[in-house]
Amino acid sequence: MDSLCSIQKQKATERHHRAEVMIAGEQLRLRLHDGKLIKDRRYHLRTYPNCFVAKELTDWLINHKEAPDRETGIRLMQKLMDHNIIHHVCDEHLDYKDAKLLYRFRKDDGTFPLNKDVKVFMRGQSLYETLINAEDTFLKVREENAVKYQRTFLSCEMVDWLVQEGEAANRKEAVELCQTLLEHGIIQHVSGRHQFYDSDLLYQFRINFRRRRRLTELLSENSLRASSDSPDSPFCLRKLNPEQNSSSFLSVQPNKEIKLVSAVRRSSVTSLAGGANAYFNLSPSLGLLPAVECNPKSVLKRPITNEELLTPGAPYVKKTLTIVGDAVGWGFVVRGGQPCHIQAVDPGGPAAAAGMKVCQFVYSVNGIYVLHLDYQTISSLIMTGPRTLVMEVMEGIE
Template sequence: VQNLNSSMHKSRGASSRDIWWVFYSRLRLHDGKLIKDRRYHLRTYPNCFVAKELTDWLIDHKEAPDRETGIRLMQKLMDHYIIHHVCDEHSDYKDAKLLYRFRKDDGTFPLDKDVKVFMRGQSLYETLVNVEDSILKVREENSVKYQRTFVGCEMIDWLVQKGETANRKEAVELCETLLEHGIIQHVLGKHRFFDSDLLCQFRINFRRRRRLTELLNENAPRTLSESPDSPFCLRKLNPEQGNTSFLSVQLTKEIKVVSAVRRSSVTSLAGGSNPYFNITPSLGSLPAAECNPKSVLKRPVTNEELLSPGAPYIKKTLTIVGDAVGWGFVVRGGRPCHIQAVDPGGPAAAAGMKVCQLVFSVNGLCVLHLDYPTISSLIMTGPRTLVLEVMEAIE
């Protein structure tokens, strides 16, 4: 049975990172007493919830804008073998007084190696954040500041001292595994993990809570030609007035208003590299922002042209401190990417960003070979203070 469950889990393509986020939401349901022992037809079912009550909770806590979206979301959790009817009598999630349960609560969900590694990384991160005089600090490398950093050998010392591993060899092996799963990295992405003074960092801010609707809107990767602009950088209009529109600015100064997307939901709409649900865009209640469909570049630019000796480009370093809803710019294209739009009242504009600039590096990592969904992911998993190197044509 365990092997069958494991094969079903893997066949559905579930991302270990997204599974962890769902488990995090499950803990909130336990805390809110929605998940508890319930009695039905003279039988007690432990750790279950009532479907109708959970749908109400999703709406009340703004995890879903309406009942239809909430039902679709929970159906996806059923399809991905995360929740089930307590008697497995229903394959569909019904918004009724029926009892469902997380498979992790009754031991029928297989925790494969990927999920276990991700949860171990989260546990270590929380411990390090909460201790006094933590080894996680803001540090500088090549004049660039990085968040959530640690020195490799100091991490090894800490893991052994705290009993997380039996010896230094096991500690190195643990850190190598965390690096392979994208939980930690060398700040410049150039090295594997070593018991040395190399500067590393946690790539993931485990304290950033995702909404469940982000998972509902995560689609399979699309090609650049059919993907919209990355909307992580659009800024809210008059946020203090509760407005739910964003502003996108083109070279022609034409203004387009698109659906509201907060910074917390960027990865799903930007075409993240680890999709959790393979559904059509129409299933989500938050449509992708289709804005600036044509490139603002007068002509395509290649990396060879950009890096050739005597090329008419200059490099500039921009330090952008994001606000509550983003950084205020739009990235488009790939290999290299370019700045498609800049909000004139946003952080990026204040830092000197301009349209048509070509993105050279993100927080010290060269990104000339990457497309914009990948760059979007790098920005979202990085610190709020964003350091971009851009190439600008000499006029």
């Protein structure tokens, strides 16, 4: 049963990512139309409507800070090609080439594939927009177990509304629709513990369709997928020597060695599976050292379960930390899962200034209860959330 639930959650996460790619692609398409970058273009005595020139678009991505360099811009557009959002006008090129070639959004030429996943996504978006625009909407911020959740609804309220609005013929059909939305990662139980039932359980729209996406978010999926083989690998959130073009981050613990790890930009998460003893001592030339992947030993003296943390009278206290990220991140490392813990804190970073300490357990991220989640999911919540991070942590009473 656990294996089946894990597979279902994985599929929901994959579908959720595809939905995010579609939203980001559509937001980009509208911006390019507004900027007149998409227009009818003539090539070899033939006119191609609603096209853009690949090289011009790469320039646009860099100028509008959607990509730091041309290589990243190419990867972003290749991601859209892989998801059938854009294509070469004659389908002669399967890869996105940074050249004077014409590409087009499939939505502009009517070739966007309307498979089941896309239809479910469009249905979910339509329901979300209708609920958000309603004057007496029941889509609200609600609290459960002292945690506030955004875009929430009671399942029985949703079922009632779907039947009343003619979105479903009866309650059974409404439940089946909501179950499909849940399976596609569009809605979820607030703590991820339940499938969809016609009851008073609290659910939320997992996708905020109106949030402005940064295109670089689309590149995080590969990092998450690569790190899935190493469930205890940490992710790092502070860049080493940001004034230089270094791709390394620091994983720092107070009174410990500096660990240099290979990583990516703030907007994505890195897989750090590798040698467990690749440590470097702090030195003035640290930024010149080669990047080395590492998976350091956990700072916990022993594994801690959620039951231990939540048992009445347990020697743990909950604290709320507000961390304002700087230009290079938030300055901490999360590791493990169910529960995740703070593996390292940069003494000079925003997290340390907010009171974060090694060995604290992550209780919630931006109002979302996360004790039952692994570090990959938590990292995604952090990376795609606002710059000001609100975290609830639990720490042992000394």
